[in-house]
Amino acid sequence: MRIIADRLRCVGAGQCSLVLPEIFDSDDEGLVVVIGEVTEADADGLRHAVRICPVGALSLRPDSSPAPGTPQAAGR
Numbered sequence: 784m785r786i787i788a789d790r791l792r793c794v795g796a797g798q799c800s801l802v803l804p805e806i807f808d809s810d811d812e813g814l815v816v817v818i819g820e821v822t823e824a825d826a827d828g829l830r831h832a833v834r835i836c837p838v839g840a841l842s843l844r845p846d847s848s849p850a851p852g853t854p855q856a857a858g859r
């Protein structure tokens with residue numbers, strides 16, 4: 784799984800870094816930075832962080848999903 788942090792949406796509330804300080808930190812502007820490797824062992828904490836982010840800036844994706852903004856091949 785991967786955690787996606789939308790820094791354009793983040794308001795620096797810091798809830799995520801309280802839940803998982805080994806994965807989330809904030810930069811000099813107070814916006815979220817993903818600093819740690821995400822493992823399956825973190826799944827429950829990550830889901831909690833996604834739920835409590837007040838602006839919905841965090842999302843979980845399976846490892847196999849493309850990164851946001853990745854062009855997709857057209858289907859036939």
Ligand code: SF4
Binds near residue numbers: 792798814
């Ligand atoms: S909880 Fe959401 S708004 Fe707060 S720092 Fe984390 S990503 Fe940003």
